Amino acid sequence: MVGSARVSEKSTPTPIVRLRDVTKSYGTGAARTPVLRGISFDVDRGEFVALVGQSGSGKSTLLNIIGGLDQPDSGEVEVLGVDTLRSTDTRRAGLRNQSIGFVFQAFNLLDHLTVLGNVILPASFARSAADADARGREALRRVGLSDLASRRPGELSGGQKQRVAIARALFNAPALLLCDEPTGNLDSETGKEVIDFFRELNAKDGVTLLIVTHERRVSSVARRVIAMRDGMLVETSDEALAAAHGGPA
Amino acid sequence: MMPARSLVRMIAGNTLRSRRHFVLSAFGIVIGIATFVVFLASTEQVGAVLEKIFPVEQVQVVAPRASLLGKDISKKLDDAIVEKIRSRPEVDRANPTAVVPRMALAFPAFGHGSFEGNDLRFEVGGFADGINPDYVQDDDRTRELFKDWDGVKDDPRRQACVPPPPDPGEEVIQSPRAAPRNPQPGVYYNPCASPERYYCSEVDRTCHHRVPVVMSPTMIELYNGQFAKSHGLPVADVDFVRFVTARGGLGAMRFSVGLGLTTIAGSNAVTARKAHRIEAVLVGINTKAMPIGMTMPIQYIQRWNREFLGEEAATTYSSIIVRLKNRNRIAVFAQWLQDDLDLRLEDSLGEKFATALFVIRLVLVLISLVIIAISSINIAHNFFMQVTERRRELGLLRAVGATQSDVLLVVLGEAALIGLIGGLIGLAIGVALAAGIDWGSAHYLPRFPYKPSSWFHFKWWIVAGGLACSTGFSVLGGYLPARRASTMEPAQALTQN
Numbered sequence: 001m002v003g004s005a006r007v008s009e010k011s012t013p014t015p016i017v018r019l020r021d022v023t024k025s026y027g028t029g030a031a032r033t034p035v036l037r038g039i040s041f042d043v044d045r046g047e048f049v050a051l052v053g054q055s056g057s058g059k060s061t062l063l064n065i066i067g068g069l070d071q072p073d074s075g076e077v078e079v080l081g082v083d084t085l086r087s088t089d090t091r092r093a094g095l096r097n098q099s100i101g102f103v104f105q106a107f108n109l110l111d112h113l114t115v116l117g118n119v120i121l122p123a124s125f126a127r128s129a130a131d132a133d134a135r136g137r138e139a140l141r142r143v144g145l146s147d148l149a150s151r152r153p154g155e156l157s158g159g160q161k162q163r164v165a166i167a168r169a170l171f172n173a174p175a176l177l178l179c180d181e182p183t184g185n186l187d188s189e190t191g192k193e194v195i196d197f198f199r200e201l202n203a204k205d206g207v208t209l210l211i212v213t214h215e216r217r218v219s220s221v222a223r224r225v226i227a228m229r230d231g232m233l234v235e236t237s238d239e240a241l242a243a244a245h246g247g248p249a
Numbered sequence: 250m251m252p253a254r255s256l257v258r259m260i261a262g263n264t265l266r267s268r269r270h271f272v273l274s275a276f277g278i279v280i281g282i283a284t285f286v287v288f289l290a291s292t293e294q295v296g297a298v299l300e301k302i303f304p305v306e307q308v309q310v311v312a313p314r315a316s317l318l319g320k321d322i323s324k325k326l327d328d329a330i331v332e333k334i335r336s337r338p339e340v341d342r343a344n345p346t347a348v349v350p351r352m353a354l355a356f357p358a359f360g361h362g363s364f365e366g367n368d369l370r371f372e373v374g375g376f377a378d379g380i381n382p383d384y385v386q387d388d389d390r391t392r393e394l395f396k397d398w399d400g401v402k403d404d405p406r407r408q409a410c411v412p413p414p415p416d417p418g419e420e421v422i423q424s425p426r427a428a429p430r431n432p433q434p435g436v437y438y439n440p441c442a443s444p445e446r447y448y449c450s451e452v453d454r455t456c457h458h459r460v461p462v463v464m465s466p467t468m469i470e471l472y473n474g475q476f477a478k479s480h481g482l483p484v485a486d487v488d489f490v491r492f493v494t495a496r497g498g499l500g501a502m503r504f505s506v507g508l509g510l511t512t513i514a515g516s517n518a519v520t521a522r523k524a525h526r527i528e529a530v531l532v533g534i535n536t537k538a539m540p541i542g543m544t545m546p547i548q549y550i551q552r553w554n555r556e557f558l559g560e561e562a563a564t565t566y567s568s569i570i571v572r573l574k575n576r577n578r579i580a581v582f583a584q585w586l587q588d589d590l591d592l593r594l595e596d597s598l599g600e601k602f603a604t605a606l607f608v609i610r611l612v613l614v615l616i617s618l619v620i621i622a623i624s625s626i627n628i629a630h631n632f633f634m635q636v637t638e639r640r641r642e643l644g645l646l647r648a649v650g651a652t653q654s655d656v657l658l659v660v661l662g663e664a665a666l667i668g669l670i671g672g673l674i675g676l677a678i679g680v681a682l683a684a685g686i687d688w689g690s691a692h693y694l695p696r697f698p699y700k701p702s703s704w705f706h707f708k709w710w711i712v713a714g715g716l717a718c719s720t721g722f723s724v725l726g727g728y729l730p731a732r733r734a735s736t737m738e739p740a741q742a743l744t745q746n
Contacts, residue, residue: 064740069648071738090652097650108645108743112266124255125650168649 015042015078016176016208017066022075024061024231035061036072037231045175048202048209050222058231059212060180066210067100067178068092080175097125101169105181107161109153109168116140116149119167126172139167143197159190166197170207177201179211183218195221251655260662264670267635274631274664275671277624278719281617282675286715287682288613290705292606297706298699299602302466302536306341308579309595310334310569310586324591326350326566334571337585339578346384346572351539352550353378353567356557357511360529361421362504367482368423372513373506376542378567379550385463385537394446394532397548398458406442410449410456413437421507424448424528427500445500448528459503459530462545465538466699473697502531508553568595621722628664628726636660636734643734644742657735664727665720672719676712683707 024036035058043049051059064070065077068084077084080099084092096102109118116136123132140146143163153161162182169177179198183191199221201207211218219225227234251259264271312324328350334340335348357374386392398404414437416422425437427444441447441456450457473484509524529545538544555563573582579594586592636643643656651659683705690704 060744061740067648069644069738069743070740090654093647093650093652093655096648102648104743106641108641108648110642110645112262121645122649124259125251125646125652125655127252129252129255 016045016047016080017041017043017210018076018078019062019066020076022062022065022072022077024058024065024070024072035231036065039075039228039231039233041226041233043208043210045208046202046206048199048221048223049211050219050225051210051212051228052214052219052225053228054214057228059228062228063178063180063210063212067102068096069102093125097122098172099175101172101174101177103162103165103169103177103179103182105184107153107158107165107185109161109164111153113153114149115145115151115153115156115164118153118164119171121168122171136167136171139170140164142170143167157190158186159193162186162190162194163197166194170201174207176208176210179209179213181213182211183213183215188217191215192217250658251651256655256658256662259659260666263659264663264666270631270635271667271670274628274667274723275674277627278621278668278671278723279675279678281621281624281722282672282715282719283679283682284620285614285617285718286676286679286707286711287705288617289610289711289714290679290683290707292610292613293708293711294701294704294706296606296610298701299606302699303602306575307570307572308582310571310592311567311595312592326569326592327564330590330592331566331569333590334569337582339573339582339585341572341574344572346381348572349381349384349570350547350566351378351380351544351568351570352547352554352565354550355554355562355565357509357513359421359507359510359512360504361419361423361507363423364482367480369504370512372511373543374511376539377550378539378542378544379547380537380544380570382546384570385535385544387535387537388533391461391463391533391535394530395461395463395546397546398461399552400548401458404458406447406456406458408442408456409454410440412449412451412454420510420524421505421526424503424505446530448503450527452525457527459528460506460545460549461532462529462543463533463535463538464531464543465540466534466536467540468538468542469534470697471541499530499532504529504531509557618718621718625722625726628667628723629729632660632664632727632730633733636730639734640737640742643737644739647737647739648743653735657731660731660734661724661727664723664731668720668723669716671723672716675719676715679715680707 019042020040022036022039023034025032025034027033039058039062051063053059061070065072065084066079068079072085075085080095082091082095084095087095110121113121116133119139120129120132120136123129123136137146137149140149143166145160145163145167148156148160148164153164156164162185166182177198182198183194186194195218198209198211202209209222211222213219310326310330312326314321315323331348331350335342341347354374354377358372358377360369360371360373362369382396385395413422413425425439425448428438432438438444439447440449446458447456448459449455469485472482476482477484506527506529507524508527529543531543535544551563571582573579583594586594646656646659647653683703687703687705690700691702694700
């Protein structure tokens with residue numbers, strides 16, 4: 001399987017994600033708006049964590065910082081043993097390429113590439129792109145889109161697009177999958193299929209999942225839920241979760 | 250850094266997918282490079298033609314003019330000077346005609362001839378010089394005819410003859426014709442065995458070969474451009490001599506010269522001998538002839554100068570033509586001339602043309618570089634728009650493992666590829682334009698001396714320089730947008746529309 005091999009290679013006793021007092025603000029001077037206020041938590045290998053909270057609570061920013069797509073103002077961020085705050089751009093890029101997969105709400109597929117071309121895009125930045133096509137087709141097979149390899153994203157439904165995005169995220173068999181509202185643009189039926197796929201991925205392949213969501217049905221399948229409000233973590237009680245989701249539990 | 254193969258594939262894919270972006274970005278480059286290569290190729294070719302007319306490696310040594318109380322005290326150019334020059338390391342000694350002295354006809358002379366039935370009279374004194382015949386033998390005709398015929402021993406055609414009777418109303422009579430099939434009684438005809446080439450000299454009453462003369466193409470240009478028009482005379486063809494002699498034989502180019510005679514009023518040149526008439530014949534148009542005037546084998550000039558002015562005039566050269574090993578040696582050679590011999594190089598027309606051409610080339614290249622630079626700004630503008638439009642895409646590349654350098658290289662590579670393709674298209678347009686101009690020139694421009702078969706010479710360095718310019722300026726234009734793309738926060742790029 002695509003994911004399990006790499007997880008076993010990289011098994012380590014330390015947490016896969018380790019955050020300490022992470023802060024982040026946007027703007028300057030009087031317009032400076034704190035987004036994250038001293039966030040600290042760990043994610044262990046093989047966990048399925050849902051990061052919930054209302055819009056503007058800072059969960060997407062936190063996810064981007066974990067994925068090395070954004071930098072915090074202060075604190076410590078360690079992902080797969082790499083201090084992403086102090087490491088070089090090349091090291092962070094290598095980490096994203098080899099060990100982290102991203103799934104976005106807006107799919108972010110490149111329309112000028114075929115489905116397979118989108119899936120194997122990470123191979124363009126890997127030192128070795130051997131068997132890229134074969135690995136891309138295997139990833140597509142896993143998400144059930146083997147027949148659509150030569151199609152363009154514009155010819156696909158929303159659900160199919162998201163599955164292509166997931167196949168791309170799984171292409172390099174990452175140890176950590178970071179998903180930002182992966183079902184946000186999908187109907188409930190398709191969203192359920194995607195969630196089931198994630199659950200299976202976590203359970204069978206041991207891929208660590210950190211999903212940002214404000215959908216109850218997503219967080220309900222996670223083994224751990226971390227709630228955020230105004231840039232801070234809140235307790236994970238049912239009430240807090242309900243508040244974080246913006247309604248009663 | 251991403252593998253080169255992936256980089257190239259990504260650059261090619263990105264560049265070719267947006268025709269609008271490509272056309273907007275490459276348009277200026279195409280125009281700029283087309284003008285760049287056309288300007289350079291044309292000035293290169295014009296330079297080559299000019300170099301043929303005025304060889305740059307070839308310089309002319311002259312003595313600076315000096316006078317004291319109206320008397321010429323200029324340094325004398327003689328055989329000793331010639332030998333000193335010949336021994337210099339800058340001189341191309343492998344060439345037997347690397348050092349060629351010229352001697353001017355130093356006393357008055359007056360010419361009389363006809364061309365296409367028109368009576369022509371002209372001054373020869375001051376407009377004639379002599380040169381080593383070996384230096385002028387560029388074609389079969391000059392090889393055969395341009396030599397010192399009076400120096401030929403045992404010429405069987407040097408027979409005794411009766412010269413034409415003097416004409417009291419004409420100091421220099423027109424050179425008499427050969428006898429026709431039915432000669433008219435009482436008319437003097439050329440009595441020599443080969444009247445096409447020989448005439449009867451009034452000095453020793455024997456037949457002499459006419460003095461062979463060559464003229465510069467500049468003379469034909471002057472004749473056609475000024476003289477023929479103002480005097481209602483026929484225009485001369487580029488192969489002037491060949492053209493005339495084809496119709497009238499070599500004798501059609503003959504003319505008489507009255508040595509020691511002049512039409513210039515007030516001339517007080519002192520000559521040691523009584524004026525007399527000789528005959529000459531134009532045997533060719535040659536670039537080595539003096540630009541304004543006529544050139545003959547130097548032995549004739551030496552004899553006449555000795556005869557009319559004395560030994561001093563027969564051993565003093567007017568200038569010395571020197572062919573150097575290459576043009577870079579000119580400065581060293583000129584310095585030696587000035588320091589050691591108190592001589593100088595003549596400001597040649599060739600150098601002036603070369604300087605003018607250099608300035609023209611500089612201006613044209615600057616114009617094309619300005620066009621390219623403006624197109625570089627246009628590329629920058631388009632790429633800024635592109636980078637903004639492709640924020641999500643670039644953010645995605647970062648998300649899947651691209652480094653800042655990778656993104657920089659991708660965008661710069663796209664700029665370079667647009668520049669390269671634009672350059673190639675510009676080059677093709679330039680070559681096509683040149684072909685069109687050459688076609689027009691061949692069909693609509695009249696023939697003239699040195700008219701090239703092509704007005705353009707696309708040397709390899711022009712092509713390479715054009716492509717390097719187009720690529721370089723495109724990369725320059727794409728640099729700032731590429732930097733912006735590479736330093737974008739991926740998280741923001743991925744979330745913003």
